[in-house]
Amino acid sequence: MQKGLIGKKTKRNLTLTIALACVAPLLSAAEIKGTLNQGELLVGSDLTYPPYTYLEQKQPAGFDPEFMALMGKQLGLEPRFLDTRFANLILGVNAQRFDLVASALYVTPERSKQVDFLSYLKTGSSLMVLSTSDFKPQQPEDLCGKRVGSIMGASWIPKLNKVSAEHCLPSGKPAIQSREFPTSPEVAQALLAHAIDVQMEDPAVAKITVEKLQGRTIISSKELIYPVVIGLAVRKNNQALLEKLTTAFAQIKQSGSYGELLARYNLAEPSAKEIRAALGTSAP
Known part of the structure; x- marks a missing residue:
């Protein structure tokens, strides 16, 4: 009787071990990539805010969609925009409704406590x-x-x-x-x-x-x-995606494609000093 019980328990543990072993690689890959869907980059954006984000012939248009197209190309991911009202963007990224926010979101010390930023624009x-x-x-x-x-x-x-x-x-x-x-x-x-x-x-x-x-x-x-700094917002525990975005940003700057985009929209990239001020940090 005791032996039989142990045998059933062992079988259940073995089955569970095999199941976890099959799932583990998938979880690991998702964690490293940092995106919710394979092959996609889900972008939360308020598509009522031209020239940054808006709909043109029912398609996302403006600076941020063009910027994310450049970033997606470097990442090997297809950006998919989810139209979300501005006040719900940070809530949405933290609830994992999308991977990041690209919607002319101003960088502030208060917001930096809720999300991590990749700063890429300056406005006011x-x-x-x-x-x-x-x-x-x-x-x-x-x-x-x-x-x-x-x-x-x-x-x-x-x-x-x-x-x-x-x-x-x-x-x-x-x-x-x-x-x-x-x-x-x-x-x-x-x-x-x-x-x-x-x-x-x-x-x-x-x-x-x-x-x-x-x-x-x-x-x-x-x-x-x-004057303010604009940033992409990523949820705090998604360091993997933030690192990939940072690398992709450096690549499009080096290629010159980002500079061309800035010139067309008459916008500028913030300095390191301005980014530190926006985040409320004093590091050199």
Whole structure:
């Protein structure tokens, strides 16, 4: 009786050992590659944000899709974009809905606690108003008492709140009224409808918006506000993919293809100093 029980247990253990041995190589390969699907690179992106990410004839277009095409070619992976609203991008990559985020995502110390970044772009923000408006703000300090519209989750919103608390109110001026919208086009529509006074927006996006609206809006600010670094976001425990992306990025820079892409979009690569500042680190 005891011998029979031991025999059955041994058989079960042997079967389990064989099954694990068959699965182990697959798990190891997935872990090394760092991607969720074999042969694919699943990219979370808010495809409502031209010129960075948008849909053109139902296909992803803009800087980030072109950038990921270059990266995918180096990695031997086919990028597949999953349209996701901006506020849900970091949640999505950490929930493993996609491998990475490529969606003009600003690098901040707060976000770097949630994800790992590969920094690859530098931008900032501009102020846009109706062309018929007498109000032409140049800097955040000009926005006291104004309704300022932004895309939901924009990195400058906490900075506006700080200006409101530390500049507007102590000066006896009304607070800045920050309004958030799911997409950038919805912010522009709110501006056209006089639901907000100012749209705070990425300068490249603001430029395209002004062009599309054919003079109904203008960019009032003359200088880049809150210069920021943009990065690809990878979940914290996916070092394998981050390393592969870093290598691929170095390769497309060396080939010159990345420089050509930057020139076409009138964008720039951040310096090491700017990246450290964006991450909130002081390492040399």
